[in-house]
Amino acid sequence: xxxxxxxxxxxxxxxxxxxxxxxxxxxxxxxxxxxxxxxxxxxxxxxxxxxxxxxxxxxxxxxxxxxxxxxxxxxxxxxxxxxxxxxxxxxxxxxxxxxxxxxxxxxxxxxxxxxxxxxxxxxxxxxxxxxxxxxxxxxxxxxxxxxxxxxxxxxxxxxxxxxxxxxxxxxxxxxxxxxxxxxxxxxxxxxxxxxxxxxxxxxxxxxxxxxxxxxxxxxxxxxxxxxxxxxxxxxxxxxxxxxxxxxxxxxxxxxxxxxxxxxxxxxxxxx
Amino acid sequence: xxxxxxxxxxxxxxxxxxxxxxxxxxxxxxxxxxxxxxxxxxxxxxxxxxxxxxxxxxxxxxxxxxxxxxxxxxxxxxxxxxxxxxxxxxxxxxxxxxxxxxxxxxxxxxxxxxxxxxxxxxxxxxxxxxxxxxxxxxxxxxxxxxxxxxxxxxxxxxxxxxxxxxxxxxxxxxxxxxxxxxxxxxxxxxxxxxxxxxxxxxxxxxxxxxxxxxxxxxxxxxxxxxxxxxxxxxxxxxxxxxxxxxxxxxxxxxxxxxxxxxxxxxxxxxxxxxxxxxxxxxxxxxxxxxxxxxxxxxxxxxxxxxxxxxxxxxxxxxxxxxxxxxxxxxxxxxxxxxxxxxxxxxxxxxxxxxxxxxxxxxxxxxxxxxxxxxxxxxxxxxxxxxxxxxxxxxxxxxxxxxxxxxxxxxxxxxxxxxxxxxxxxxxxxxxxxxxxxxxxxxxxxxxxxxxxxxxxxxxxxxxxxxxxxxxxxxxxxxxxxxxxxxxxxxxxxxxxxxxxxxxxxxxxxxxxxxxxxxxxxxxxxxxxxxxxxxxxxxxxxxxxxxxxxxxxxxxxxxxxxxxxxxxxxxxxxxxxxxxxxxxxxxxxxxxxxxxxxxxxxxxxxxxxxxxxxxxxxxxxxxxxxxxxxxxxxxxxxxxxxxxxxxxxxxxxxxxxxxxxxxxxxxxxxxxxxxxxxxxxxxxxxxxxxxxxxxxxxxxxxxxxxxxx
Numbered sequence: 001x002x003x004x005x006x007x008x009x010x011x012x013x014x015x016x017x018x019x020x021x022x023x024x025x026x027x028x029x030x031x032x033x034x035x036x037x038x039x040x041x042x043x044x045x046x047x048x049x050x051x052x053x054x055x056x057x058x059x060x061x062x063x064x065x066x067x068x069x070x071x072x073x074x075x076x077x078x079x080x081x082x083x084x085x086x087x088x089x090x091x092x093x094x095x096x097x098x099x100x101x102x103x104x105x106x107x108x109x110x111x112x113x114x115x116x117x118x119x120x121x122x123x124x125x126x127x128x129x130x131x132x133x134x135x136x137x138x139x140x141x142x143x144x145x146x147x148x149x150x151x152x153x154x155x156x157x158x159x160x161x162x163x164x165x166x167x168x169x170x171x172x173x174x175x176x177x178x179x180x181x182x183x184x185x186x187x188x189x190x191x192x193x194x195x196x197x198x199x200x201x202x203x204x205x206x207x208x209x210x211x212x213x214x215x216x217x218x219x220x221x222x223x224x225x226x227x228x229x230x231x232x233x234x235x236x237x238x239x240x241x242x243x244x245x246x247x248x249x250x251x252x253x254x255x256x257x258x259x260x261x262x263x264x265x266x267x268x269x270x271x
Numbered sequence: 272x273x274x275x276x277x278x279x280x281x282x283x284x285x286x287x288x289x290x291x292x293x294x295x296x297x298x299x300x301x302x303x304x305x306x307x308x309x310x311x312x313x314x315x316x317x318x319x320x321x322x323x324x325x326x327x328x329x330x331x332x333x334x335x336x337x338x339x340x341x342x343x344x345x346x347x348x349x350x351x352x353x354x355x356x357x358x359x360x361x362x363x364x365x366x367x368x369x370x371x372x373x374x375x376x377x378x379x380x381x382x383x384x385x386x387x388x389x390x391x392x393x394x395x396x397x398x399x400x401x402x403x404x405x406x407x408x409x410x411x412x413x414x415x416x417x418x419x420x421x422x423x424x425x426x427x428x429x430x431x432x433x434x435x436x437x438x439x440x441x442x443x444x445x446x447x448x449x450x451x452x453x454x455x456x457x458x459x460x461x462x463x464x465x466x467x468x469x470x471x472x473x474x475x476x477x478x479x480x481x482x483x484x485x486x487x488x489x490x491x492x493x494x495x496x497x498x499x500x501x502x503x504x505x506x507x508x509x510x511x512x513x514x515x516x517x518x519x520x521x522x523x524x525x526x527x528x529x530x531x532x533x534x535x536x537x538x539x540x541x542x543x544x545x546x547x548x549x550x551x552x553x554x555x556x557x558x559x560x561x562x563x564x565x566x567x568x569x570x571x572x573x574x575x576x577x578x579x580x581x582x583x584x585x586x587x588x589x590x591x592x593x594x595x596x597x598x599x600x601x602x603x604x605x606x607x608x609x610x611x612x613x614x615x616x617x618x619x620x621x622x623x624x625x626x627x628x629x630x631x632x633x634x635x636x637x638x639x640x641x642x643x644x645x646x647x648x649x650x651x652x653x654x655x656x657x658x659x660x661x662x663x664x665x666x667x668x669x670x671x672x673x674x675x676x677x678x679x680x681x682x683x684x685x686x687x688x689x690x691x692x693x694x695x696x697x698x699x700x701x702x703x704x705x706x707x708x709x710x711x712x713x714x715x716x717x718x719x720x721x722x723x724x725x726x727x728x729x730x731x732x733x734x735x736x737x738x739x740x741x742x743x744x745x746x747x748x749x750x751x752x753x754x755x756x757x758x759x760x761x762x763x764x765x766x767x768x769x770x771x772x773x774x775x776x777x778x779x780x781x782x783x784x785x786x787x788x789x790x791x792x793x794x795x796x797x798x799x800x801x802x803x804x805x806x807x808x809x810x811x812x813x814x815x816x817x818x819x820x821x822x823x824x825x826x827x828x829x830x831x832x833x834x835x836x837x838x839x840x841x842x843x844x845x846x847x848x849x850x851x852x853x854x855x856x857x858x859x860x861x862x863x864x865x866x867x868x869x870x871x872x873x874x875x876x877x878x879x880x881x882x883x884x885x886x887x888x889x890x891x892x893x894x895x896x897x898x899x900x901x902x903x904x905x906x907x908x909x910x911x912x913x914x915x916x917x918x919x920x921x922x923x924x925x926x927x928x929x930x931x932x933x934x935x936x937x938x939x940x941x942x943x944x945x946x947x948x949x950x951x952x953x954x955x956x957x958x959x960x961x962x963x964x965x966x967x968x969x970x971x972x973x974x975x976x977x978x979x
Contacts, residue, residue, distance in 0.1 A: 061645055064644065
């Protein structure tokens with residue numbers, strides 16, 4: 001999984017490199033278009049196209065039937081019933097490609113989340129670093145800061161969880177590696193101070209399959225580590241179009257759907 | 272295919288199970304893949320609910336509006352009037368097959384109500400007969416006398432039922448032109464069909480493929496046009512043969528040869544489609560055609576533009592979509608079926624006439640406009656061409672017996688689905704559907720029904736029993752129909768005419784020339800089609816179409832020479848000579864009688880009628896040459912074409928059939944009686960201009976006139 005994540009991470013870093021200094025929406029549109037093509041090809045390969053075509057024709061026939069027999073209430077209701085039945089069938093036929101597409105899209109969305117999901121930090125903007133430890137682990141935790149990053153306040157031990165939190169202030173833009181010492185163990189965490197579209201990792205987590213799947217931006221913590229989570233609280237990002245701000249995933253969802261519908265004819269796909 | 276589908280389903284189930292097993296955040300990452308399904312479904316659901324809601328909301332207002340705008344006083348005696356027409360079903364054959372026990376459902380229907388011969392029209396031709404059926408009138412009231420009429424100025428043939436005009440006004444923009452008017456498409460049938468009158472009384476009708484309904488009638492109901500709907504090339508059905516063979520004779524009755532080039536296993540050519548009215552000069556639309564041949568498997572991958580179809584030698588394809596690009600964003604669509612007929616040595620590919628795509632019709636082929644689209648969505652592509660069964664390709668030996676039968680029966684299946692779908696939706700009102708396969712099959716396979724038919728060349732054919740098979744097939748349709756008909760329904764199963772053999776052709780233009788009524792231009796032989804060699808300054812009479820003889824009357828025809836005052840005498844003279852005209856070679860009567868139309872009909876359009884309807888004897892018909900206006904041909908000749916049965920004979924010899932689920936009150940029902948019967952049964956007084964009379968009579972009805 002780590003290998004897959006590092007490969008995918010590299011691919012997405014390269015893919016998004018040309019858009020790094022551009023407004024985030026531009027890169028997202030391009031990525032969405034590529035994903036739409038992938039979705040269409042995947043959908044075509046994994047769906048039962050003749051059956052989908054047939055059921056869509058039936059649904060359309062039902063709509064025409066409502067129009068044709070619009071003086072006959074019984075006919076209208078029967079047509080409505082038939083449309084609902086066909087719609088359920090259509091949904092059923094879509095389940096198979098949907099499940100197939102879920103796998104690549106979890107990976108893609110996880111990658112994109114770390115490029116588009118968090119706002120970049122600015123120099124002198126405070127950020128909270130939080131280390132959560134295993135139950136009963138040594139509470140002897142300290143922090144090694146690189147040049148350019150300073151502590152804004154003393155460490156705070158968390159009462160509810162075994163762990164410690166620090167408020168840091170990066171003094172200039174750049175990519176930093178923070179050192180966290182837990183007992184005799186030294187752990188690291190990246191800190192990116194940059195307002196471009198680049199990979200930002202808010203979490204470093206214990207090495208479970210799910211954690212690696214969903215948080216691929218940094219390698220997991222060692223399996224025998226006393227820490228279970230190192231979190232760096234980047235602010236969430238909203239992408240704004242004509243003053244209408246939404247989470248990037250909403251735009252991604254809309255763009256991929258719209259572009260896929262627009263391009264389905266080119267690829268001969270019935271959706 | 273099925274295995275691939277199962278594999279997909281199993282794999283998807285596994286992945287889904289794994290995804291469900293992974294808890295929490297994964298659910299949020301189902302991703303936009305799901306969007307396809309849910310966005311589409313949501314849109315459908317949303318729009319359906321909206322449409323239904325709107326329909327329910329405006330329903331009371333519609334009812335009120337209909338009550339105000341249409342007469343609703345009718346008190347129907349029946350709930351549904353269902354007419355199932357089998358074009359050309361013959362009473363003699365029906366009797367024979369019933370006696371042999373092969374038509375149990377027809378027998379059942381006859382026992383329920385009645386079975387009688389049904390008097391047809393003069394002439395016994397489908398366009399005339401079905402027009403009389405729908406209007407309850409003889410031809411002088413509906414103005415349809417044959418498939419063809421003549422242009423009085425040029426003497427050239429014109430379609431009798433439809434006028435399709437051209438566009439003259441355009442706005443020119445570079446190489447393109449934008450039409451500034453719509454072409455005139457007008458139905459020439461006069462009088463009102465009974466479904467229009469029923470609609471005026473708020474009674475719904477569904478009319479499926481009844482001949483002479485193009486362009487469709489506008490009435491309260493739905494209609495799919497039939498006979499005279501052109502193909503995409505604007506003809507009444509031109510099949511195409513893409514071939515590497517050198518030019519030969521042109522096809523006489525309506526096919527077109529398209530030259531293609533073969534280089535090894537690759538064949539290339541161009542399909543020339545309809546005129547592109549959006550380009551200056553209206554060049555034909557083009558579609559590249561190519562084929563990659565695999566001779567070891569006898570298969571080919573054939574492409575028409577972007578559409579690809581895999582063909583097996585001598586096997587018909589399903590419908591193939593043909594899309595012509597007329598201008599950016601403007602496409603003209605047609606559908607056709609294709610078949611590779613040879614691939615070794617030479618390559619030939621047969622294509623049925625290109626039918627208007629019902630899903631995106633290029634012309635108005637239904638009422639309402641979207642009715643053809645609705646049917647296409649409901650059951651898939653179907654043939655829209657007026658004369659949908661490609662009889663000409665079999666006549667020209669381009670396809671084999673079995674291919675024609677396959678084409679005809681597939682169209683019959685399409686029709687059956689339309690009919691039963693419409694029947695299921697009809698709760699009140701009328702439904703009329705005409706099945707054409709009986710007519711076409713009898714036309715093409717009659718040669719196998721009687722011994723010694725000149726068109727039976729003794730070739731092996733698995734269609735020797737095709738006529739009996741189509742009657743049995745009709746019987747099954749009747750069986751299904753009877754299961755769906757209730758006690759309040761009036762069901763009629765009928766045909767427009769019967770059938771007879773076509774063994775000998777008669778060239779009456781030749782007879783007219785031999786008897787001094789028709790003259791050729793100086794130096795001409797009479798071999799030109801469409802009477803182009805005729806000297807009109809001396810000609811008194813001529814034949815055009817399948818049944819009519821016209822006089823060249825002064826003041827009516829452009830070069831008319833017969834004084835209107837002399838018409839009765841000329842009629843008497845020619846009728847006297849034609850009565851009992853003998854074919855001495857075969858020692859048979861060829862023409863029983865020439866019927867004077869002035870005595871047959873009354874009505875406002877009598878002046879458009881031919882002077883005579885020719886009553887040929889059984890076994891005789893107008894010859895192929897005479898029908899196309901060639902004079903230079905023998906008076907009598909054997910018919911050796913596959914088109915070997917016909918009904919253009921003395922109409923008294925070829926009545927249709929009438930089966931009804933109720934006993935009727937008359938002994939001599941006629942086709943013109945059906946329309947007034949329909950109106951009477953729905954409580955609507957039949958209009959006085961209808962020639963027909965209701966088949967059900969009340970005790971206080973005036974005495975019925977005998978049907979002539």
